[in-house]
Amino acid sequence: MLDIRLIREKPEFVRARLATRGGGEETKIDDVLRIDAERRKSETELQRLQSERNRLSKEIGGRRSRKEPSEELEAQVREIGEQIAGSTARANAFDQEQRNLLLNISNLPHESVPVGKDATANRVVRTWGEKPQLTAPVDHVALGTKLNLFNLEWAAKLSGSGFICFTGAGAKLERALINFMIDLHTTEHGYFQVSPPFVVRRDCMIGTSQLPKFESDMYGLEDNQLFLAPTAEVQLTNLHREEILNIGDLPEKFTAYTPCFRREAGAAGRDTRGIIRVHQFDKIELVKVVAPDKSYEELESLTANAERVLQLLGLHYRVVELCTGDLGFGSAKTYDIEVWSPGSGDGGAFLEVSSCSNFEDFQARRMQLRFKDRDGKNRLCHTLNGSGVALPRLFAALIESYQQPDGSVRIPEKLQPHFGADKIE
């Protein structure tokens, strides 16, 4: 959520930054300003009435204690009470309208983000490793099916299309990857592990900005008051919701393994082959709650923490800086990490396995997540998150990259202690 004060004081700046996204959202600013003016007007009026009521009510109290008549004043206050009821309704309606508008406006892209219309304007900031030399790479579906690593028919039988059922060595590989990543982040990168509930309240979903805008992409329960979390970003970022942290406690760094649930409505036909885009997938998440002046350096280190996973596994990848037009709703700046999948598409493709973002105070304002600074003032924290990393795509890239001419899959050295073998055959 954007700061209404910023909108009020620098509307041109806000409009200009929003315009770089190319979604036409800058036109909403006029509405916000109009409603804001109305809201304040009705609020001032309401407060005037309340003040009057308070004054007269005290007078009544005084008269009664002195046994003096007060019927006249009581009638007067009763009338003011009616006006207050109307005024309250008006003020609340404006307040609600303003909030709804603000909840549906994207974050402002950071000034360093390249301006562009869509993904074609994204910028590759670095590439790590090299494409593996494979004579005739087989894709992960063929590999996985042949080696019995997962069974998509079983998954479909249980849950329909868009689900995975890992089996045998595949299930074990999944487990090994989870442990490998969590161990890495907790021991080497200093994150605190949390194993959270997978079902979250509506408020939490609003806090991290999945709602209200993207409700149709979410799995709702209990009359949509609870949701299956689409990412552990929701749980981890909301841990300190509505709290005021001590500056000394920042940065807070959390990691979690959770399944993630997404309807992927409208995504039919896109990247749908095999296990690349599914309704439920496992993911290791990294979340940081930090002081505002540190958030951009924290974004760099968070991204580096996620990259380390791929480096240790010896997987070729690149880091892409998203342009303004490709940036997610709440993000001010995002780096995507894309791992090389030799069997995807025609001759290989990069698959997004992590999206590392700085939300600045966009989420913090929604969830009233603050810290007390050195002057004792309450200020909003900045929040960041990224996958470290998402499992099915990592799984696919891994088995494709390490496939051997004899049809087996070699296990990278760093993963062997977790997997308990050096190959799958």
Added chain:
RNA sequence: GGUGAGGUGGCUGAGUGGUCGAAAGCAGCGCUUUGCUAAAGCGCCGUAGCCCAAAAGGCUACCGAGGGUUCGAAUCCCUCCCUCACCGCCA
């Protein structure tokens, strides 16, 4: 699922219809004094919003959340959320 007890400021904890944004204690900040690894005294000390060009100042709201009763609600009523205890059920 049932029964009961609760949710008050950073913390502890008073307060059952009127000058209560809320006693008191602790913590914190400032000053004074005495001095030495601290004590005493005094003062300050919640959050948010609105008015104001701004400062000063003023006003409003907030005692888990939302409604209601009333001239007036932390206080009475209703609904919901959460915490704790016991019972039931259960992996």
